[in-house]
Amino acid sequence: MNSDDDVPMVDAEAIAPSKLKGKGKAVEQDEVRDLDNLPWVEKYRPVTLDDVVSHKDITSTIEKFIEKNRLPHLLFYGPPGTGKTSTIMAVARRIYGRDYRKQILELNASDDRGIDVVREQIKNFAETRTLFLKGFKLIILDEADMMTTAAQAALRRVIEQYTKNVRFCIICNYVNKIVPAIQSRCTRFRFSPLPIAEVERRLNGVIEAEGVKLTEDGKQALLKLSKGDMRRALNVLQACHAAYDLTGEAEIYNCTGNPHPSDIETVVNSMLSDDFTVSYKMISALKIERGLALPDLLNGAYEYIETIDFKPHVRVYLLDFLATTEHRLSTGASEKIQLTALLGAFKNAVEMSKKGA
Numbered sequence: 001m002n003s004d005d006d007v008p009m010v011d012a013e014a015i016a017p018s019k020l021k022g023k024g025k026a027v028e029q030d031e032v033r034d035l036d037n038l039p040w041v042e043k044y045r046p047v048t049l050d051d052v053v054s055h056k057d058i059t060s061t062i063e064k065f066i067e068k069n070r071l072p073h074l075l076f077y078g079p080p081g082t083g084k085t086s087t088i089m090a091v092a093r094r095i096y097g098r099d100y101r102k103q104i105l106e107l108n109a110s111d112d113r114g115i116d117v118v119r120e121q122i123k124n125f126a127e128t129r130t131l132f133l134k135g136f137k138l139i140i141l142d143e144a145d146m147m148t149t150a151a152q153a154a155l156r157r158v159i160e161q162y163t164k165n166v167r168f169c170i171i172c173n174y175v176n177k178i179v180p181a182i183q184s185r186c187t188r189f190r191f192s193p194l195p196i197a198e199v200e201r202r203l204n205g206v207i208e209a210e211g212v213k214l215t216e217d218g219k220q221a222l223l224k225l226s227k228g229d230m231r232r233a234l235n236v237l238q239a240c241h242a243a244y245d246l247t248g249e250a251e252i253y254n255c256t257g258n259p260h261p262s263d264i265e266t267v268v269n270s271m272l273s274d275d276f277t278v279s280y281k282m283i284s285a286l287k288i289e290r291g292l293a294l295p296d297l298l299n300g301a302y303e304y305i306e307t308i309d310f311k312p313h314v315r316v317y318l319l320d321f322l323a324t325t326e327h328r329l330s331t332g333a334s335e336k337i338q339l340t341a342l343l344g345a346f347k348n349a350v351e352m353s354k355k356g357a
Contacts (some may be wrong), residue, residue, distance in 0.1 A: 003154045040238045041231050044206055047126040049094060053230060055083060058189045062091055071095075071136075073159060073168045075183060078191030081229030087191075088140055088169045095138070104138040109111035113147050118154040137166050144170045145177035152179045159185050193228025204232060210242045217249040225256055259292050264300035268308075271346035279343055288339045294335045296340075298326050314352050321345040 046052045049059040065071045071091075075082040092100040105125045107113055122139060141147070147155070159168050159182065170186060172178055200223055207214055214222075214237070226233035240247040240255045253260045261287060272280045286292065302322055305315065325345075326339050 020230065022277055026304075028070070028180055033263070038233045040206060040210070044202070044209075044234065046083070046090055047093065049087070049090045052087050052090060053202050054194050055087070055191060058191070059087065059090075060086070061189075063094075066091070066094060071167050073163075073186040074170070075175070075178065075186035075188045076169065076171045076191060077173065077178075077188070079193055079229065080173060081226075081231035081233075082191040083230065084171045085140075085142055085193050088138075088171065090142075092138055093167075097137070104140060106140040106142065108142045113151060115148065115151045115154050118151050118158060122155070123158055123162075126158055126166045129165050139166055139167065139204050140169045140171065142171045145172035145174045149179065152182055156181045156185070164323065194230055196223050196226075196228070199223060199230055199233055201227055203237065206234065206237065210241065212237065212350075213246045215246065215248040218247045218252050221249040221252040225252065225258060257291070257296070259290065259296050259300050261300070261304070261344070263290060263292070264297065264304050267297060268301050268304050268346075271343055272350055276347065280340065283339065294339060294342075295326060295329055298322055298329075310349070311353060314349050317352065318345065318349050 049063060052059050060142060061069075062074075074088070076087065078084060089100075092104050105122070107117070107122070111117070125137065125139060141155075144152075155168075156179070169185070169186070170178065170182065175183065175188070175190075189274045200219070203219070203222070206212070218240075222233060222236060225236065236252065236256055237247075240251050244251045247318055250260065267283055267286065283297075285293070287297075302319070304323075305318055310318070321342070325342055328338055329335065
């Protein structure tokens with residue numbers, strides 16, 4: 001058996017769309033027609049490594065690995081919607097061309113990936129070489145941080161044993177949930193949240209292609225709520241385009257269920273200046289009218305507090321209390337009791353500010 005160094009890769013250009021004849025054209029036309037029914041996240045998913053938004057340092061490094069035919073096992077980690085799966089799919093297309101699906105095994109968190117799957121399905125795929133195509137196959141384990149420790153231990157041995165035939169790409173959100181033995185066998189790449197400017201550039205292309213009527217304040221609200229997650233930005237944009245003729249700031253917040261900044265401002269100012277009972281009744285009425293939950297108000301209040309000129313010790317006190325309240329709510333505490341506690345904390349903050357002055 002040849003060593004990895006002298007095993008030639010499949011050239012993507014050798015089976016490029018332009019060289020296909022006969023049924024290939026019909027297939028291409030069907031694919032074009034099917035694109036209209038796809039969610040925009042899939043429709044505008046990057047096809048090549050050049051299409052991947054941001055992360056140029058990562059894509060250029062992987063390009064060099066491919067050119068030198070020395071692709072290592074890969075570990076991609078970072079928040080959702082930052083291009084991890086899109087990047088490895090682009091790599092697969094770059095290596096194998098149009099028939100890349102035959103050369104990869106993709107398993108997601110929705111699939112059963114216990115120790116039996118590692119021992120049977122992954123091992124069977126890994127130990128068989130391709131009949132006509134030389135080179136290695138690719139196994140993509142998406143959301144690998146959901147795998148059990150036993151399955152990861154079995155996977156470690158498979159990675160070690162079948163490196164000649166297969167390259168693994170392990171994708172996860174939290175790298176600390178991957179056992180160190182697997183981490184040490186992979187080249188790690190961190191996918192950070194996308195810069196707002198890059199998200200805006202891609203959104204502008206989608207808006208133009210789909211004819212979306214989006215106001216400037218609506219776009220800024222969408223970019224703010226996306227928080228560097230391209231998938232979330234495209235999903236919200238498509239939902240708003242389907243629901244409204246013209247999408248503005250209010251429509252974006254209504255569609256996502258997030259409280260409008262003006263509502264957050266009203267709530268925080270009321271807690272700081274109004275009487276306790278008046279403020280409690282006003283916030284309770286607003287929650288019912290707008291269908292808001294207290295955790296949503298906490299997230300908005302945190303951002304708004306950053307813009308208020310508090311003394312350092314008062315700001316620390318409020319932020320600490322917001323964190324404590326959010327933790328209590330996550331463990332099942334009553335929203336009413338936590339709202340009254342939050343009101344009390346804001347009243348304390350006002351008193352602390354007066355004493356400091």
